[in-house]
Amino acid sequence: QNHYGGSEGDASLRRAVAEKIKKYNGIDIDVDAKPLELMITNGGTGALIGITQSYLRGKSALVFEPYYPYHRRILEEFGGKTESFALDQTLSFEKDALRSRCKELIGRAEYPLRAIIVCSPANPSGKVMTQTELEAVAEVAQELDLLVISDEVYEHYVTGEHQHTPIATLPGMWERTITVNSFSKSWNISGWRLGYAFGKGELITPINNAANVIYVCPATPLQAALSRVLMADGDYYPKLRDKFDSKRRFFSEGITSLGFDIYNSGSAFYIWARIPSDFSDALTFNEMLMEKAGVGMTPGSAFADTDDWDSHVRICIAREDSVLEGALEKLRSVLA
Numbered sequence: 001q002n003h004y005g006g007s008e009g010d011a012s013l014r015r016a017v018a019e020k021i022k023k024y025n026g027i028d029i030d031v032d033a034k035p036l037e038l039m040i041t042n043g044g045t046g047a048l049i050g051i052t053q054s055y056l057r058g059k060s061a062l063v064f065e066p067y068y069p070y071h072r073r074i075l076e077e078f079g080g081k082t083e084s085f086a087l088d089q090t091l092s093f094e095k096d097a098l099r100s101r102c103k104e105l106i107g108r109a110e111y112p113l114r115a116i117i118v119c120s121p122a123n124p125s126g127k128v129m130t131q132t133e134l135e136a137v138a139e140v141a142q143e144l145d146l147l148v149i150s151d152e153v154y155e156h157y158v159t160g161e162h163q164h165t166p167i168a169t170l171p172g173m174w175e176r177t178i179t180v181n182s183f184s185k186s187w188n189i190s191g192w193r194l195g196y197a198f199g200k201g202e203l204i205t206p207i208n209n210a211a212n213v214i215y216v217c218p219a220t221p222l223q224a225a226l227s228r229v230l231m232a233d234g235d236y237y238p239k240l241r242d243k244f245d246s247k248r249r250f251f252s253e254g255i256t257s258l259g260f261d262i263y264n265s266g267s268a269f270y271i272w273a274r275i276p277s278d279f280s281d282a283l284t285f286n287e288m289l290m291e292k293a294g295v296g297m298t299p300g301s302a303f304a305d306t307d308d309w310d311s312h313v314r315i316c317i318a319r320e321d322s323v324l325e326g327a328l329e330k331l332r333s334v335l336a
């Protein structure tokens with residue numbers, strides 16, 4: 001277990017992940033299938049790099065803005081381009097607007113559109129796409145023959161009335177969806193660099209070929225360790241969700257009383273909020289907080305090309321309760 005392994009990942013971890021996908025996503029993966037339907041990757045990032053290398057060189061992918069900055073950086077590093085599609089102030093969108101944005105990009109000579117990146121629940125906003133929105137993406141992707149790259153690394157933090165729906169399960173979407181996931185957050189092991197990608201065999205094989213030459217294989221002893229615990233506790237993910245839901249409630253309540261206007265995302269890893277109305281620029285607001293309270297948030301402008309989100313922040317609540325309590329106390333001392 002300290003030597004090279006297959007680039008597609010450790011056999012027992014692949015089996016455990018297939019079991020997880022079956023249990024939580026209702027998707028049957030044949031781990032023995034050739035071509036390969038599931039591969040372990042060097043984190044979600046490793047999967048996104050393999051996808052970019054395989055499908056997006058000289059092409060572009062659409063992201064919903066506000067977006068996860070690596071969805072841009074990875075593509076640009078590997079010869080692709082990211083284009084954004086602005087969500088409105090309630091973080092919603094219309095199917096027709098999505099269709100026309102895609103049509104605008106698909107026929108151009110340079111970096112024609114090849115894929116839509118769906119990130120639900122989203123980083124930074126936590127937004128969980130509704131069934132109607134997922135269906136809109138599916139319809140546009142099928143109509144324009146686009147791939148969908150579904151980044152689901154926050155799937156286990158969904159708290160609202162809507163369940164997480166993998167877009168790959170929508171009619172006609174298995175053929176064109178590559179799903180990306182990661183253990184970094186849900187197992188608190190971001191330094192282990194373990195994630196996975198799955199989809200139709202013909203879609204996954206090129207990603208595995210790219211992974212093979214980029215990093216040879218994911219870390220073998222760490223995969224073996226994870227394979228033993230991944231499915232051992234049937235309540236692991238519900239407990240994780242409930243723990244984060246209580247952090248979200250606690251922190252949301254605290255900052256709401258300080259004047260933040262919170263977006264009700266339906267998930268609980270990040271809080272996306274308008275800063276108190278006395279302030280309008282989240283960059284200077286954040287600098288002030290860091291200086292006076294020693295508490296940092298990420299300004300909304302980090303996740304957008306437009307200035308639409310300049311007065312918003314993303315707050316990461318993946319910290320011990322005592323740290324969150326302390327942070328709230330410090331914020332109170334400056335803002336109350």
Ligand SMILES: Cc1ncc(COP(=O)(O)O)c(C=O)c1O
Pocket residue numbers: 042043044045046068119122123151153181182183184190193194195
């Ligand atoms: C939306 C999203 N996708 C993918 C990743 C990548 O995580 P990793 O490469 O550690 O698995 C992150 C990490 O922040 C993320 O927020």
